[in-house]
Amino acid sequence: MLSEEQSEEFHVFPETRRRAETIQSRYTATKGKSPEVCLTSLPSLVLCKEVLAIRSVSKRLQFTLIHEDSSSGARQGEISASHGSFSTPVFMPVGTQGCVKTLSPDELREIGIKVILCNTYHLYLRPGCQIIEKMGGLHRFMNWNGVIITDSGGYQIFSISSLQRSEEKGVRFKSHLDGSNHFLTPEEILKIQLALGSDLIMVLDQCTPHPISHTQAEKALDRTLNWARVTRGSWVKDEKRGLFGIVQGSTFKDLRKRCVEELVEIGFDGYALGGLSVGESPTLRREIIEYTTQYLPVLRPRYLMGVGTPEELLDCISLGIDMFDCALPTRIARNGAVFTHRGQIIIKNAAYKQDSGPLDPDCGCYTCKNFSRAYLRHLLWAREILGMRLTTYHNLYFLARLMELSGEAIRDNSFKNFKREFMENYQRKWHAN
Numbered sequence: 001m002l003s004e005e006q007s008e009e010f011h012v013f014p015e016t017r018r019r020a021e022t023i024q025s026r027y028t029a030t031k032g033k034s035p036e037v038c039l040t041s042l043p044s045l046v047l048c049k050e051v052l053a054i055r056s057v058s059k060r061l062q063f064t065l066i067h068e069d070s071s072s073g074a075r076q077g078e079i080s081a082s083h084g085s086f087s088t089p090v091f092m093p094v095g096t097q098g099c100v101k102t103l104s105p106d107e108l109r110e111i112g113i114k115v116i117l118c119n120t121y122h123l124y125l126r127p128g129c130q131i132i133e134k135m136g137g138l139h140r141f142m143n144w145n146g147v148i149i150t151d152s153g154g155y156q157i158f159s160i161s162s163l164q165r166s167e168e169k170g171v172r173f174k175s176h177l178d179g180s181n182h183f184l185t186p187e188e189i190l191k192i193q194l195a196l197g198s199d200l201i202m203v204l205d206q207c208t209p210h211p212i213s214h215t216q217a218e219k220a221l222d223r224t225l226n227w228a229r230v231t232r233g234s235w236v237k238d239e240k241r242g243l244f245g246i247v248q249g250s251t252f253k254d255l256r257k258r259c260v261e262e263l264v265e266i267g268f269d270g271y272a273l274g275g276l277s278v279g280e281s282p283t284l285r286r287e288i289i290e291y292t293t294q295y296l297p298v299l300r301p302r303y304l305m306g307v308g309t310p311e312e313l314l315d316c317i318s319l320g321i322d323m324f325d326c327a328l329p330t331r332i333a334r335n336g337a338v339f340t341h342r343g344q345i346i347i348k349n350a351a352y353k354q355d356s357g358p359l360d361p362d363c364g365c366y367t368c369k370n371f372s373r374a375y376l377r378h379l380l381w382a383r384e385i386l387g388m389r390l391t392t393y394h395n396l397y398f399l400a401r402l403m404e405l406s407g408e409a410i411r412d413n414s415f416k417n418f419k420r421e422f423m424e425n426y427q428r429k430w431h432a433n
């Protein structure tokens with residue numbers, strides 16, 4: 001029996017449909033099902049190299065897979081949500097408290113940012129979703145008319161709040177602000193994100209630390225899958241928003257695979273990879289991302305949470321990830337660490353005391369066009385807010401352009417070369433000149 005997700009109508013290009021029918025006949029799992037179902041449920045392992053361009057039309061969220069790079073696993077697409085469209089791959093800046101620290105919505109738009117991530121946990125505790133709802137929702141409250149994605153708050157509950165406990169029906173925790181007690185079910189977490197007015201919503205998942213035993217990871221996974229089922233069950237059918245499931249399973253491949261299979265069976269608008277960047281080695285993390293991604297449906301966006309350095313972004317794009325968020329680029333900017341085409345530099349260092357050049361001569365942002373390294377260094381040492389604003393502006397502009405150029409390279413089937421050239425430059429230091 002088809003789930004509601006699978007029975008939705010999809011528009012598929014005629015050529016793609018023919019290919020899907022050919023592929024379908026070779027895999028017993030999809031025999032007797034329509035080509036559309038085959039395209040949305042078969043893992044990318046089977047389909048990714050056989051599908052050229054597919055358009056999926058969902059009632060809630062539209063994801064257009066525009067091109068798959070022939071030189072790597074990278075993909076270029078477009079997501080249309082109720083507050084606009086944006087291209088993938090995309091880096092989404094973090095607006096923890098309902099703002100991207102130090103920047104105005106006008107500045108974000110000027111940089112070219114179309115989607116930001118806000119933290120449910122922080123907004124739920126302060127100012128509270130009732131206030132935000134009364135003020136007309138988060139978009140109006142913060143005057144942001146682009147797309148908003150909200151996390152479930154699970155990660156913050158397990159990392160910031162005290163006395164947190166995961167129970168069968170939900171999570172119990174104490175506020176890090178005033179010590180007040182809270183208990184939230186997955187359905188309530190969905191309701192909070194709906195009340196905020198979020199466009200892309202994440203289901204509650206149980207985050208696990210690293211290392212963890214297989215038994216413990218499996219137990220957490222069962223709970224995550226149960227919460228995913230409950231959340232999907234209380235999802236209002238005609239909502240014009242997207243609901244994302246989160247793949248857990250720690251570093252165990254059998255659990256990751258099982259989690260993807262069961263989440264796809266439940267059916268979501270997109271799939272996120274959770275439980276990574278929690279202490280495992282970069283090599284193991286990459287292995288798990290590569291392994292998991294091959295089982296994710298081709299026609300759904302893939303979102304890797306908590307990754308935001310240029311090197312990691314390019315590497316994960318080459319593995320087929322579409323969406324990223326991370327607080328790191330804005331956090332390090334406020335401390336004076338900036339990305340440049342020749343690696344990250346710490347602008348507060350003495351070497352830049354009398355440097356009249358821009359942060360990055362290859363960057364065309366407002367900061368680089370108008371201010372010297374010496375001036376930015378001075379502002380940061382003097383703890384002037386303008387210094388933090390200008391470095392934050394630059395780092396976000398740098399990543400936005402990096403995503404734009406990645407998209408162009410994917411469409412040219414040259415992402416592998418683009419990544420190699422970028423990394424060769426990125427690993428060269430300025431003083432090498």
Ligand SMILES: [Zn+2]
Binds near residue numbers: 363364365366368397
């Ligand atoms: Zn710049």
